Amino acid sequence: MIAFLFRRLIALVAVLFGVATLTFLLIRMAPGSPFSTERNLPPAIEKALLEKYGLDGDSGRKAAVEITTQWGWNEEWTKRAGEVGSFFEQYTDYLSDLLKGDLRLSTKYRNRSVKEILAQTLPVSMTLGLTAFVIATVLGVSLGCVAALRHHTWVDHTAMITALLAISLPAFVTGPILVYVICLQWNLLPVGGWGTPAHLVLPALVLAAPFVAYIARLMRSSLLETLNQDFIRTARAKGVSEPSVLVRHALKVAILPVVSFLGPLAANLLTGSVIVESIFQIPGAGGFFVNSILNRDSFLLGGVVIIYCTLVVIMNLLVDISYTLLDRRIKLDG
């Protein structure tokens, strides 16, 4: 177990390193700089800005140019080597800042650090995501069980058709319609905003709906398959009560596919929350994320991507661990 955890932690670091590198590459490959939308920026000011935000690897460029001139390369090649030197310095600078836990400054929101922005918005998004996560798991598993136990009855059919409907309806369809009916016609819940538990109900439900459906379908087919297996017949034959057969024997095995879906679920909830936050005007990280892309706010974008990926990778690790706790036959390796 400890060896497994150790290996997975190393893999986690490797994945995060990969994510950071990929993020950096994509930011740098994008044409234009965060300041290119500013009108007629004097070269001197642009240079100062680039230096302030660490977007320029000047000393790397100089070093590379110096070396290649000494080697007697022609001008064209020296210039290119300078670019590579600058690029490499930017990369190592960014990585070393990340290692120090510094996500740098936002290039658009003046004098606000990425960390500050994330510290304000991420808890909001996490609350929303976590609530939806719990709703999706609990509701999905229970609906799936009910449907499986009432197999081939109207309960099963209705549940499965509703599930397919929920999968086919995106949040930006269900969201506005629910707002129209529940908030505007019946005045039951606030239309949007954040702060009280009442603000959380509708967004969390809308965010969770497709995943409730997905988990219910998964749970149903898995439980149906498990209930047909020999060890369930044995348990029933030796006189174990029906609830006990279900909970202690069948569920323990049948829930495994659902558990393995929880990792991707975390990833999906993160992306889904971007939409839900915009529909319900929730001050979460989603809006900043979309804006950081549109504004070329490089470090905010990098920060959000790295934090999102870290959360998802940790989630996957937890899923793998809970897998073994549920089923001792599964060996932890890799």
Place this chain on the structure above:
Amino acid sequence: MAEAVATIPVGSGISPSQRALRHLASNPATVIAFCILVVMALSAIIIPAVTPKEWASTSSAVLEAPSATHWFGTDVLGRDLFRRVFVGARVSLLVGLAGAVVSLFIGTAYGLISGYFGGKIDAAMMRFVDLFYAIPRLILVLFFINTFDDTFRNAVASFAAWSDIDGLVPYSRILLLVISLGLIEWLTMARVVRGQVLAIKSQQYVTAAAALGQSHTKIILRHLLPNVAGVVVVYLTLTIPAVILDESFLSFLGLGVEASQASWGTLLKDGAQSINPIQNQWWLVVFPAIAMSLTLLALNFLGDGLRDALDVRGKR
């Protein structure tokens, strides 16, 4: 021996694909779903072509509720929504289909190679898929589209200049959407194809082909590919709604198709903005939502029906 032959029941003369078709036709949900899709596709082709041209342009009849002239009402710029919903259907269905086809090529090739070669190659390739499953993929797409938008536009513009095709440039975003959505939706396809290949590659005809000295490429293309075709068709039907959803997600955020064009995502975005305490233009949400949900529902039903009919999961 003769007796053994005689005992084979008469009904077994039909081929597996015929049996699947019969099974499919006997399921009313699948048949209805298929009809809905045909009607939707035909409407998307015909309706924008036959409705009056001036419905597409802006007019003073702004935000009118559904009436006898404008069946679905008009939008904030006075354009007829009935026409716009089906113009949007063109883009959404096209992106869905083309994106799914891109993902089909990637996923099938990936799954075939991974399953056929097995061992360490397989393990490494599947770890990569697992990794991708864990990353919030739409975030990557957002990132990707924004990064390559300008580059791609320039490439399309220079291609248009070179090939003398007018009006290509406005479609560069749609093309980029198709490619990038195809690039992220191939994972499930790859997994399923690989599973199928693992099951059939140990069968005798594959061993025989290898023993006869056929090359890897030939074995994969002539013997494995035809036998995974069923699965591929099933997951193609299930990938189309996923891509349509992705596209509408991006359009909703303003990163999908451009404002001058319409897709269900952009229509729903406009609709969502119109629902607030001050004004209630419900038709702006309801009609695009019905069109989109009906299509997605039909595709999902059809995919599920196909999966049951071909018994894709059961056979493994």
